[in-house]
Amino acid sequence: MVDNNNVLIKNTLSINDGEYILNDIDNGKYNITFTKNGYQTFKINDVNLSDNGNIETNVNLVPEASQSTGTISGQILNNKKIPIYNAFVALYNIIDDKETIVATTYTNENGKYMFGNVASGNYLVKSKF
Helix, strand or coil: CEECCCCECCCCCCCCCCCCCCCCCCCEEEEEEECCCCECCEEEEEEEECCCCCCCCCCCCCECHHHCEEEEEEECECCCCCECCCCEEEEEEEECCEEEEEEEEECCCCCEEEEEEEECCCEEEEEEC
């Protein structure tokens, strides 16, 4: 928490669920900054504290794009739409039209595969059976 002159007034850490408390702050206008590694910084400006009151602020931090992950999954079928067991599946990251293998796996008995914790980007899936 800083004042309008950007002078640090107080700082604190939150508990695991994100709850925090700042005590003994004089009346005035303040700017509050919320940070966590792997997340975008969030700022609230011109918070007005008067008469030693309480202010409740709920903030949802957004993961940085480089920290966001997802899942790529699918099913490998033959030309008769029958699932292919134990097919080799490769995940390629595509950057500047260059394909780079980043993960491999095999299909299960239902012909399904999954790649977890995949970073944001462009991907291509190829299979051999």
